[in-house]
Amino acid sequence: QQINTQYWIASFLNGNEAWSNFRRSGFPALAANPYVGDIPAGTFIRRLTYPVSEISANTTNVNEAIARQGPDRMDTRVWWDKP
Structure with a gap:
């Protein structure tokens, strides 16, 4: 805990x-x-x-990623962040 707290401060x-x-x-x-x-x-x-810019330039792949990984929202967990 202390190391990660200090790392967070150092990464300001x-x-x-x-x-x-x-x-x-x-x-x-x-x-x-x-x-x-x-x-x-x-x-x-x-x-x-x-x-x-990514949605405009790469619509097909963005839509595929959203279909596989979940909604394009800030509270959606990425594939490695599952509970």
Whole structure:
């Protein structure tokens, strides 16, 4: 827990790395999202949505990925993040 918390602090300027390590380890113990919006209250972002540029340039494959992996939402778990 202490190592992952320190890693999160050290990764301050590298947000994607800090977020990825948090998703992997669950540390540091952060407060869950209290607001209802794109993701349900009390949860964390699980993945990023496809950008509009990817949907426009690669519609067929994006639709296939969505069909296989689930909705294009920030609270949809990726294939390796199953409970």
